[in-house]
Amino acid sequence: MFGAPSEFAILLTGVQADRLRGATIPEAIRRNAADALKSGPWTVTSKRPDNVTAGPNDYYSEGPYWWPDPKNPTGPYIRKDGQRNPDRFQANRRDLGDMCGAVLALGMGAFLLGDKACGEHAGRILSTWFIDPKMRMNPNLEYGQAVRGINTGRGTGLIDTVSLIHAAQGIWLLDRAGMLSPAVGAAVRAWYADFLKWMTTSKKGLDEKKSGNNHATWWTAQVAAYASLTRNPAAQAMAWEHYRTVLVPGEIQPNGSCPREEERTNSLSYSAMNLDAFSVICRIAEVNSVIPALWNYRTARGLGVATAFEYLTPYILHPENWKKEQISKFTADGTFFMGLAGAGLGSKVLLDAYRALPRSGSAWTQFLDLLLKEG
Numbered sequence: 592m593f594g595a596p597s598e599f600a601i602l603l604t605g606v607q608a609d610r611l612r613g614a615t616i617p618e619a620i621r622r623n624a625a626d627a628l629k630s631g632p633w634t635v636t637s638k639r640p641d642n643v644t645a646g647p648n649d650y651y652s653e654g655p656y657w658w659p660d661p662k663n664p665t666g667p668y669i670r671k672d673g674q675r676n677p678d679r680f681q682a683n684r685r686d687l688g689d690m691c692g693a694v695l696a697l698g699m700g701a702f703l704l705g706d707k708a709c710g711e712h713a714g715r716i717l718s719t720w721f722i723d724p725k726m727r728m729n730p731n732l733e734y735g736q737a738v739r740g741i742n743t744g745r746g747t748g749l750i751d752t753v754s755l756i757h758a759a760q761g762i763w764l765l766d767r768a769g770m771l772s773p774a775v776g777a778a779v780r781a782w783y784a785d786f787l788k789w790m791t792t793s794k795k796g797l798d799e800k801k802s803g804n805n806h807a808t809w810w811t812a813q814v815a816a817y818a819s820l821t822r823n824p825a826a827q828a829m830a831w832e833h834y835r836t837v838l839v840p841g842e843i844q845p846n847g848s849c850p851r852e853e854e855r856t857n858s859l860s861y862s863a864m865n866l867d868a869f870s871v872i873c874r875i876a877e878v879n880s881v882i883p884a885l886w887n888y889r890t891a892r893g894l895g896v897a898t899a900f901e902y903l904t905p906y907i908l909h910p911e912n913w914k915k916e917q918i919s920k921f922t923a924d925g926t927f928f929m930g931l932a933g934a935g936l937g938s939k940v941l942l943d944a945y946r947a948l949p950r951s952g953s954a955w956t957q958f959l960d961l962l963l964k965e966g
Contacts (some may be wrong), residue, residue, distance in 0.1 A: 600878040601760050601819050602871070608702065608767055609880075611961060616703050619634045621687055621955045624700030627693040627954075628712050632719035634726035638682035644743055645734040645902070652751050653679035653743075654736040667740030673856030673918050684751050686729075691754035691761075692718050696954040697860025698761030702768040713761070717775055721782040730785035733795065746798030746806075751791065753809050756816045756871065757799045757801055757955045759783065763820070774925060780821050787817040787826060796952055804851035808838055808868035816874040831881055834872055847902025848859070858915040863926045869896045870931035877935055886935040904944050924951040930963045 603611075629720035636647050645651045655675045656843065657668040662961045667695040693716055700709030719726050735748015762779060765771040791814065799810045811830050842849050842865070854862040871884040873896065889895035907929065910921040934942030945963070951957050 594685055598818055599763065599822055600875070601756075601763050601816055602874055602878065603665050604878050607765065607962070608737065608764070611851070612703060614703075614961060614964070617957060618704065619952050620699050620954075620961065622698075623692075623696035623954045623957060624706065624709055627696040627700070628708060631690060631693050631712075632716040633686040633690040634719050634723075635683050635686065635728045636726050637685070640680040640682075643734070643737070646729070648729045648795065649734050649966075650683050650728050650732060650751075651680060651734040651750075652684045652747070653681075653749060654738050654747065655679060655742075657738045668738050668778075670781055683897065686753045687751065690716060691758035692954045694758040695761035695764075697833060698764030699770075699954065699958060701770040702764040705768070707770065707894070710768065713765055713770070714772060714775050717779050719761070719848065722775065722778045727782070728880040730782050731793065733793075735795075744795065746795040746800075746802070746918065747900045749796065749799045749810055749813070752786075753868075753878075755783075756879075757788075757958075758815060758819045759816050761954075784821040784823070785819045787821060787823065789816065790814060790817075791826060791829070803841055804849075805865035805868060808842070808865050808872070810869040811838060812868045812875070814871055819875060819879060827879065831876055831885065833886055834876075835888055835890075838869070839888065839894055839896060843894050843896065843899050845894065845898070846893070847898035849899060853915050856916050857921075859906060859910055859913045859921045860915045860919065862921070863907060863921075863928070866896075866899055866903055866928040866932075867926060869899065869936075870928040873935055874931045883934070886932065895937055897932070900928060900936075900938075900941060904929055904941060908944055908947060922949075924949040925953070925956060927956070927959050930959060934963055 635650050639647060640651050643651060643669070656670050656672050658671055658676050660666050660669045675911040696712055697709040697713040697933035700706045701713065716836065721727055732748045732752060734744040735751050737744045762771065766776060790810065799806050801807065811833050814826055817831040819831065842851060844850060849862055850866050852858060852865050855861045876885045886897065907923050907926055927945065932938065933945055951959060
């Protein structure tokens, strides 16, 4: 039923992955796989917004910080940075996140535990979300983070799809476990290839690329991941070049701060989110043998991401010392840049900081914990 695994690298190499098989598997990974076996499949077609132009297979979401205008209740929404509107349409985004987490959890169950049921259920989930014409998501984000009365979608919506990196890693694990059918694997990679093309050629995709903050960093991280999954060396090379020529010189200051994040109302949260994206880019480049390593790259002015990691880490450990605006409570249980950066830079200080943080039970967090412990 299943073909031989194809070799491509996202966050770990084949050698690193095989080493993980000899590790003690944490109970959280077993529990996540068991929960995923009882969940899904999901589809964008099951819950649809009212009175929008998006078709039944189009992913749709609304910008989180946009609210009705008290002075003009039926008019265009107004922005309140950092304040999430609980009444916005969120169903597609929730289902996307749940689907991606389940694919990663099942991928770990298939590869690390040898559980064939995980592979079979993952195939059903992938077929529903990515392949079945009646239920799949169209491979674009034309209707992501729409704002009522202003637009039907924005490039900003691409921040919604960061979790597709998690699914891509799960697909890699399923493939290496020999539990991804050739037909499903080929169709899913074709979907990712189409989505990557949309990201890198459409107006909304290019708007996100040029955004100049964490959105641009996560755009680049997604390009690097999806190019790796689909074996697109040209797109990979473009991601590395964008990192060197745009992201590092445009976002990072000599002291390591990222001003575009620090001007936000939840400045510590966005600063951490941005460095998480930087660490993913550098890690994917590392496992794909990019030389010289992006971890150590510095511009002619001496700007580099290593300085940013060092600058922010003390505040992640002690958020009470952060003096800039943070209107919501900062929680560090999903922050991970210190772990990937510590491994990539050979920094015990960063690795120790990562291990001192509380950790969530999500499939992504548990995958990174195991990778950084054994991989």
